[in-house]
Amino acid sequence: MNIRPIDQRLKELEALCREHNTPCTLQRRLVLETVLGRRDHPSADQVYEDVAGRSPGISRATVHRTLDFLVSLGLVSRACHPGHVARFDAITENHHHLVCMHCDQMIDFEDCDLPELKLPDASDSGFEVTGYRVQFRGICRECRERAGSTI
Amino acid sequence: MNIRPIDQRLKELEALCREHNTPCTLQRRLVLETVLGRRDHPSADQVYEDVAGRSPGISRATVHRTLDFLVSLGLVSRACHPGHVARFDAITENHHHLVCMHCDQMIDFEDCDLPELKLPDASDSGFEVTGYRVQFRGICRECRERAGSTI
DNA sequence: CTGCCTGCAAACGATTTGCACCAGC
């Protein structure tokens, strides 16, 4: 759960940009700084609002593109789920899912020997916890075969 | 992880509709049957495709409304996350989140004594698991206070 | 100087909403 200091992350960004032969633009720095500076998992639009406050010219499209870019570098991750359409589930009890990060397919994960998690006490934060979901993320067979060894 | 038989679920739907003084329409039955009959967490559009095959007149809007209705009854749950906008996270390691099911706010959950989950072997299903997220779902303080005791 | 990134605006896809009609109770 360690967040490295922002400066160090910006250095990582510069190094990774160099490594990928792609410019380390002001916008990329600003978007990364913004995500690092928040602990509430902002949406793309919230990042846009923040960044636009400091750099008025920026466009929403750039924020989206930049976030995707940062995810592809591994500097930022997508909270929630990879795709963006709502999905529904006939099982209302707590259980686990396997999610493919390439094609967004999502299946139940049955035969695991994971312990039933006890609901934690999050009352410090004011939260009343009523259930949970565990999302195991990875790559499904089809996507692995399709992509060969390039992943 | 027990799915009750479809007939029993349909009975539950009828009972709950009666209890809420709202009609148990054909569309509601069809949508519920469809979600129960699939184990792959269909999106609203996939449910629509299925239902439209059996009942050509149905509209997408009704499928959305019906799914929301079934979720509110507790017969179906939303997989992934409650809202539908992508959210980003500066922490790329495995960790836990608290998600408010009312306002969709999402925060990190730090001080929990949950064990680090070992990545399960899901190779039967062809999945290569690379990470996980645990979503604890509940109601945040503000939403609880705002709603009073009506939740 | 060159290529890629950016800003803009239009396109797109999923979901929501307003309204007239129809079906369940």
Next chain:
DNA sequence: GCTGGTGCAAATCGTTTGCAGGCAG
């Protein structure tokens, strides 16, 4: 017969894309 659920179409919201111009390397 009333109420509220449905179908349709338009509106909305988040995200993506095509293209001309600007900036990092």
